[in-house]
Amino acid sequence: MNRWMWKSTLREIRASLGRYMAILAIIALGVGFFCGLKVVREAMLLTGDEYLEKQAFYDEQLYSPLGFSAEDAEAIEDVSGVVAADAAYSEDFIITNQEGNDVVMKALSITDDVNLPNVIAGRMPEKANECLGDRRYFTEEDIGSTVLLADTNAEETLDAFAYEEYTVVGLADSPLYLNFERGSTSIGSGQVAGFVLISEDGFNKERYDDIYVRLDTGETAYSEDYDEAEAALVGGVEAALEERVDLRRDEILKEYEDGIEEARQELEDGRAEYEKGKKEAEQELSDALKQITDGEAELEEARTQIADGEAALAEAEAQIEDGEAAIEEARGPLEEGQAQLDDGYAQLDAAQAELDPQAEEVRAQRELFDQEKAAAYEQLDAAEAEYTAMYEQAMEVLKTSEDWEERLEALYDLVVSKQALEEIETQRAQADEQFDAAEAELIGYETQIADAQAEIDAGRAELDEKAAQLAAGLEELEAKEQELAAGRAEIETRRAELESGRQELAQGEQELADAREQYEEGKEESEEKLAEAKAKLEEGEAEFAKAEDDYNTLKDELTAHDLSYVMDRETNTGYVCFDNDTAIVDGIANVFPIFFFLVAILVCMTTMTRMIDEQRTQIGVLKALGYSRESILSKYLIYAGSAAVLGSVIGFFAGSLAFPWVIWETYGIMYGFADLMFVFNPVLALISLAAALLCSVGATWISGRTEFVNVPAQLMRPKSPKAGKRIFLERIPWIWGKLSFLQKVSVRNIVRYKKRVVMMIMGIGGCTALVLTGFGIKDSIQNIVSFQYDEITTYDYSVAFTEGMDADDIENFDQEISGVDGRVFVYTGTYDVTANGSTKSISLIGADSLTGFVDLHTRAGEPVAFPRDGEVVLTQKFADTLGIKTGDTATFSNTDSGTLSLKVSGICENYVYSYAYVNLDSFETQWGEIPALKGAFVNAAEGQDIHNVGANLANYDKTISVMVSDDMKTRFASMLQSLDYVVLFVIACAGALAFVVLYNLTNINITERMREIATIKVLGFYPKECASYIFRENYMLTFVSGLVGLVLGKFLHAFVMSQIQIDAVAFDVRVEPLSYLLALVITFVFALIVSRAMRVKINRINMAESLKSIE
């Protein structure tokens, strides 16, 4: 390989860029398809794992019907290998949505270490009455609104919450719900519409519902390593859980036992109390009786006493009356004496009156005399005092004074005063004499009066003495009277006493009578009470016996049933669905790329064969020049190989980016919890590169090998044209004869190059098959909604009621709801069916008949009879999945309701969900009663607005929810619409494939037949005729390939559909005739597009080409 060869190779590439690009493109397509599809699962799983890791998705969910305490979680956390264990609450509740329908929401508590919510708008709740809303149910406009617990919720549901309403503060997705499914519930419509995440304080429950455990697996989700690591660690958790649950069970049993013991004690106490009370009551009664008899004796005694008292009183009264008579007698003489006395006093009083004025006169004379006498002496005394003073003074002066004048004057005074004094003495003696005479007279008068007075006083004294004697007599009499009065008063007192005694007696008698009555009453009452107490006691005994029974039942139950459940991630719907859905893509990835690689091999082979053919002269020359075979071959190997390497690189990256992206976007409707993580898998890169090199280089080597065995001379001569041959079709004149001449030419040409035909059929057929598959997926899916809702479940509404509808309710319903054409009340329940080793749950619908509401028929359209007593009709997919056939017996079990054993009488067509239809008679036969009919199917009357009638139904007071079939239809239709993208994508891929193949083939055709085309141009073919000379072959081949592709597509479609499994939906695996037509048409459109592009090339062919010598 020298420089010249390199140059020649590069020039070759530049000169035949179209051909080079064709190889590159098909390799890129093949590699892109292979790597892209293969990597989708990995990329999705990586994205899933990353998300689950980030949100700390649980490894084990622990559940026990007994509930959990925080200590349980702590104990689990201590198990080795456990990273975190959080206890969580969960509670389903009903809210009324904006349309007024009741929908069920699931409230979950936010845990700190496990299942972290991924807040995509708003914020985390900070208060206990705030919540995060499910981002698939709530929109950003809902942030700030409240979730209000509907009144229709059961009491215990309302009790489980701390508040009546919660404010939505953010939107989140939860790793617990990877896809759109929110699961089912036992309340309301049975379908959970979304979740809300509330802090623990927002709940008001005693015990936690679940414990979520994170294990230290250290492995990526969905890997086998994870499964192994999980299996290795789960044992410890299981053991710990069992221990905790056993503890709890014992605790419960102990509590029960204690309760029973207490009850027993209480019962015994009650019994003793009863006995005691009975005795006491009897004692009390006998005491009361004794008191009554005592009272009677006392009363008798009192009665005697009263009679005695009365006799004594009568005696006393007689005595008093005698005393009174005696007093009256004594009173006469006393009164006489009194009268005499009164006369005597009167005489005395008259004498006195005579005396008193005389005495008064005497007394007045005396007074006057005393006054005159006193005044006279006073005058004398005063004059005596004056002259005595004068005398003494004069004497003094005489004695002391030497002054003769003075002594003279004093002497004078002395004489005067001596004279005056002597005269006064004289006067005094005279006055004494006068006064003494007057006084003697006066004293005579006074003695006379005093004598008269003494006489009177003596008379009065005598009278007084007599009066005193009289008074004493009277006093005595009065004392006696007083005594009598006192005796009478006493008698009165006694009588009063006696009266009160009598009254007391009467009262006592009354009291006694009352007491007796009371006693009788009391006796009756206490007897009654005793009887009552006895009855209660007996009741208590019965209750106790029942409690004991209950305890035994509970104990049996707690021992017999599993109480601890360890559920790994495989029980999480979202987690499993994600795994399954990614596996679908993987399944498809195993088929599709094979096409592309096969076509790639063929493209490389034909292209390189053609190239080597074209250049055989050159090869011959090179060989003649002495180049080795390998060195010449290497040019072509490099040509093909470099295209393969480049194509691989481009395809690898483009595929690894585009495919996961497109599929992720499509799946975004179901998942879309995070942005996709792109994966570039080196192993895939190597595999695809190897395959690409094998395709290109291998094909080149094979085509080159045959040429290179020739000697140079042979190579340099033109290759003898391939002999024309009669083809098979020519032997069928009635076809051959009908073809125009030019058509015959084309048919011949087609058959001439087998390799190309195979490539064409592979490529174009593959394209048609892909397009058909795409449309087929659409057909299989788009019809199921209309089949389901237009042909199978033809009812307009499915209504759920709060309670069973009995005859009265139904009558009431019929009266209240207008616009309804027909209705049937049904029993609905979810049951598990186990067959051939797997268990699936199914919606069981019990009714008398469903004619007009559900049309039971097989997929072939034959009617299926409504099941009779003991029979069941199952829907197709369910029966297929479990491998149940008509005539088999299936057991339906539900832990709450019971078990039904039914013979499968038919299998009916159904697409959405799974149903088992059962006759109500079967319930009666097997359960002895018909369960509550809490559901109904309803049809709207002709011409009624579907949603108006729906609102009527929703407003009915017993309605929980109304499901409008039309809405369901729309909902499903829009959900399935996402698959349109898949269809588009498949068609786009098919187009690319078709384009590369057609381009390459046409390119080969044209270059190979350049001379032929030039010749016919010279012959005067119009450009159009020239083009169709070539393209007619393409169209014919396209047609044939298309037909082959249609067959192939049918199988491919069936295969792809078998790979797509969605639990809720069964597909109607079918391809519409229109799709066949469309697949063909689209394939032709691709062919036409390629023809258009290649026509330019034909037009460019120079006619002079035809004159050149053959190389």
Place this chain on the structure above:
Amino acid sequence: MSSYVCFQDVGKKYVTGTVETQALHQVNLTIEKGELCVIAGPSGAGKTTLLNILGGMDTLTTGHVFLDGQEISAMNAKQLTLYRRREIGFVFQFYNLVSNLTALENVKLASAICPNPLDAQKVMEQVGLGERIKNYPSQLSGGEQQRVAIARAIAKNPKLLLCDEPTGALDYNTGKAILKLLQDTGRREGMTVIIITHNTAITPMADRVIYLKNGEVVSNEINEHPVPVETIEW
């Protein structure tokens, strides 16, 4: 101007990249109807260019070309196609038969697009291949293939039969036979036949001989006494 074929000051220049090649300079020539004309000259003299222009396969740079009063040089691509289709029969040096069509089919390929073709079967008989019509080209010898090619050309009943070195790939005797076929056919059908060759030895058979050299007409002579091909030796 009354000549059947008339070249007036025809010049043709090829431009390939920066290299200019003057294939024809001021070529003036006339050929009358019914003539068998041989255009001879060495390699590179412009014979094929001249033929291409006359055959409507190539355009000229300057001058005018007329056939039977129509100006070919003024035709657009579509008219040229029609012209080739109706007026021209072409015989190639390497026959250019379609290899997976039988001999008859190759003839029909041409006659299928003509308004008034000759009967293909008859034409085949005329070229002496009445027995071989169902054979594929690969089953025929070179001479036979060239006969098929001639049959294909004349079946269109053209005004002009253009032959580019019809014997170039054939041995002497076969070549002679082919030339004879052309001469006979021309005579019989009254067809104007133009043969291009570098072999001047065959000029005696022509009614008119034109020599070209370096893109110029060296001579244009009428041969008053053309001889049958059989008598010519080279």
